[in-house]
Amino acid sequence: MDRRNFSxxxxxxxxxxxxxxxxxxxxxxKNTMKEDTRDLPLREFDVIxxxxxxxxxxxxxxxxxxxxxxxxxxxxxxxxxxxxxxxxALHSFFNLWKAFPGVxxxxxxxxxxxxxxDRLLLIGGTTGHGDVTGKIDYDxxxxxxxxxxxxxxxxxxxxxxxxxxFTNTLVAGAVRKGSxxxxxxTQSRMGRELFKASCFVDSTAYGDLSxxxxxxxxxxxxxxxxxxxxxxxxxxxxxxxxxxxxNALGDLAYGIRDGKDGQIIxxxxxxxxxxxxxxxxxxxxxxxxxxxxxxxTTVHDNYLMFIKVNYKLPVSPTNRDEVAxxxxxxxxxxxxxxxxxRKYLPGCESAFIARTSPSLNIRRGRTIxxxxxxxxxxVLNARHFDDDIMVYGFHDSAPKYQVKNGGTYGIPFKAxxxxxxxxxxxxxxxxxxxxxxxxxxxxxVCCMGQGQAAGTxxxxxxxxxCNTRQLPYSELRSALKTGNVYFES
Numbered sequence: 001m002d003r004r005n006f007s008x009x010x011x012x013x014x015x016x017x018x019x020x021x022x023x024x025x026x027x028x029x030k031n032t033m034k035e036d037t038r039d040l041p042l043r044e045f046d047v048i049x050x051x052x053x054x055x056x057x058x059x060x061x062x063x064x065x066x067x068x069x070x071x072x073x074x075x076x077x078x079x080x081x082x083x084x085x086x087x088x089a090l091h092s093f094f095n096l097w098k099a100f101p102g103v104x105x106x107x108x109x110x111x112x113x114x115x116x117x118d119r120l121l122l123i124g125g126t127t128g129h130g131d132v133t134g135k136i137d138y139d140x141x142x143x144x145x146x147x148x149x150x151x152x153x154x155x156x157x158x159x160x161x162x163x164x165x166f167t168n169t170l171v172a173g174a175v176r177k178g179s180x181x182x183x184x185x186t187q188s189r190m191g192r193e194l195f196k197a198s199c200f201v202d203s204t205a206y207g208d209l210s211x212x213x214x215x216x217x218x219x220x221x222x223x224x225x226x227x228x229x230x231x232x233x234x235x236x237x238x239x240x241x242x243x244x245x246x247n248a249l250g251d252l253a254y255g256i257r258d259g260k261d262g263q264i265i266x267x268x269x270x271x272x273x274x275x276x277x278x279x280x281x282x283x284x285x286x287x288x289x290x291x292x293x294x295x296x297t298t299v300h301d302n303y304l305m306f307i308k309v310n311y312k313l314p315v316s317p318t319n320r321d322e323v324a325x326x327x328x329x330x331x332x333x334x335x336x337x338x339x340x341x342r343k344y345l346p347g348c349e350s351a352f353i354a355r356t357s358p359s360l361n362i363r364r365g366r367t368i369x370x371x372x373x374x375x376x377x378x379v380l381n382a383r384h385f386d387d388d389i390m391v392y393g394f395h396d397s398a399p400k401y402q403v404k405n406g407g408t409y410g411i412p413f414k415a416x417x418x419x420x421x422x423x424x425x426x427x428x429x430x431x432x433x434x435x436x437x438x439x440x441x442x443x444x445v446c447c448m449g450q451g452q453a454a455g456t457x458x459x460x461x462x463x464x465x466c467n468t469r470q471l472p473y474s475e476l477r478s479a480l481k482t483g484n485v486y487f488e489s
Contacts, residue, residue: 040185040194045071045164046462047455048184048197050171053081054444055428055451056203057154058112062455063201064161066479068462070455071195072163073186075170076358079154081205082429083444084147085357087228088306089266089297091443093117093129094141095393095406103406105140108393111485113448116153117143121256125149127265127299130255142253142266143445144297144305147230147355171204174212179422180467181213198465199458202418203427203451206318207366210426215418216369219316222435223363224291225323226311227330230355231296231304231341231348236264238347243267248278251295258301268295283344292337303354307341309333317362330360363442367433368426371414371469376401376436378409384488385412387473389453389480391488392446396439403440408488411441413473416454422467427454449485456480 047063049056052074060072072079083090093114097103107114107129120126125146132142158165172192173185183196202209207217243249250269257263269275275294276284287294291310298305311330315322334353341348377383379395382403388410395401403409415431418424427450429442440446456479461471481487 040192043071043193043195045069045195045197047071047199047201047458048073048195049201049203049455049458050184050209051081051202051204051428052079052165052167053203053205053428054083055447055454056081056201057158058448058451059201059203059427059455059458060163061112061157061161062452062483063459064158064163065483066456066459066463068459070161070163070459071197072158072165073169073171073184073195074165074167077167078151079158079165079167080147080151082361083145084150085228086226086306086308086361086444087147087230087355087357088308089142089144090445091396092141092394093143093445095408096140096395096398096402097406098140099399099402100406108391108408108486109445109449111449111480111483112452113445114484116150116157117145119153119157120145120149123149123153124259125153125299127255127257127297130253130265132251132253132266142255142297144255144265144299146299147305171208171212174209174214176213176421179420181421181424184209185212198462199423199425199468201425201427201454201458202368202430203454205362205365205429207368207426207430210368210418210424210430211366213421213424215421215424217366218369218433219318219366220364220433220435221313221316224310224312225317225326225330225360225362226291226308227334227357227360228306228308229334229338229353231307231338231351232302232354233350233352234302234304235347236267236298236302236304239345240264240267242346243269246278248275250275257299265299266295266297268293280344283340286340287337290333290337292333292340304351305355307337309337311360317360317365323360327360331356362429364429364438366430368430369419370426370431371417371419372412373434374411374415374432374437374441375434379437379440380404382407382409384410385414387413388487389413389416389457389476390449390485392440392449394440394443394445396443397436401436401439411446411450411453413453413457413476416450416457417468422469423461425454425458425468427451452483452485453480456483
């Protein structure tokens with residue numbers, strides 16, 4: 001048989017040909033494929049953290065420090081997630097005290113999240129915790145970070161904690177037996193592999209591991225997606241003077257900028273303070289239409305680190321095809337926003353786009369059903385639980401919604417335990433179906449705190465050979481306090 005005829009026969013019979021890839025046997029049948037995962041290369045750990053973002057970094061560090069052999073699986077080539085891609089200030093290590101006369105300012109999130117800030121301070125990678133002043137005083141503290149130095153610091157801290165980091169690696173499936181996950185299937189340039197562990201943390205933001213494992217979830221699609229950009233070659237003081245002159249400065253904070261304290265690190269206006277009638281109508285109409293904002297943070301001279309451009313997807317951001325369309329639209333809108341800044345804002349005449357996120361950011365993907373669903377009443381009434389794993393006091397919709405008396409509410413451990421699966425915890429923006437409760441729990445510092453609790457709990461479960469519902473809360477709380485987690489009582 002000649003080569004041409006052989007090729008034709010192979011192509012004609014293609015639907016029945018088994019394909020061997022890294023030991024996995026796959027059989028194609030029309031539009032589907034059955035894959036045998038028994039022969040995948042195997043790696044074994046105590047704890048696997050899926051997603052090296054805001055919560056996942058802290059979860060993996062915590063698990064490693066608590067003695068667990070830990071793997072962190074991250075789809076991009078760095079760690080940090082929304083913290084380094086959104087690029088805004090971190091919200092918030094403190095309670096919202098300013099709206100309540102007589103209430104003391106106190107830092108309510110410490111532990112590993114604060115350690116990251118301390119490390120960044122040593123290398124000029126953060127503004128520190130700068131008080132916000134101006135006409136908007138409910139967002140009380142601005143903690144801006146250098147997005148690139150954050151990536152460096154957390155990778156160093158992961159290494160120091162003994163975590164094995166697998167970047168450029170996607171979670172592509174899960175192996176489950178009864179109520180337990182046995183392993184995670186990954187995909188990388190090395191092919192498909194199987195990662196086994198005793199306990200798992202889903203901090204993928206999209207809820208990928210939970211979904212692959214068959215957990216219950218909803219896709220509410222109740223937030224816009226966005227991509228933020230940094231603008232270089234901006235005269236910050238000139239922009240500040242213009243906004244003051246136009247009575248359009250709604251938000252202002254001072255802190256460390258390029259090693260000098262007392263510098264502007266946040267300025268501008270957002271939905272809490274209108275600029276219509278104060279700045280040119282063409283500018284205001286333009287940024288409203290584009291989903292942009294005039295609120296910026298910075299850690300460096302001549303640089304606005306954070307200008308966001310929002311876009312409302314018609315479907316959940318788990319829909320790859322719609323997201324692909326949105327990636328183009330948002331980048332077009334970023335350029336249009338840049339043109340508006342150049343044309344109408346003094347100090348921005350020669351600005352250029354210096355940073356964008358590699359892909360759009362989400363505020364919510366899948367919301368995973370857990371043993372408890374935090375409500376807005378829990379948040380506003382400063383409710384604490386008998387299994388608190390952290391406390392939190394910031395709400396992104398203040399001053400309309402604020403925690404009672406400038407206090408805190410608790411995140412209970414049961415809000416992280418994925419319903420129906422005994423060795424899986426969810427951390428970050430995956431929890432809480434209530435839209436307004438989620439406007440608190442999804443914020444970066446809250447996600448970081450959840451991560452420390454989830455990683456600590458996972459390590460304890462692996463050590464004790466118990467599932468997440470068998471772990472004694474007293475032992476978890478003791479370990480968290482050892483990790484310098486703040487509790488109100």
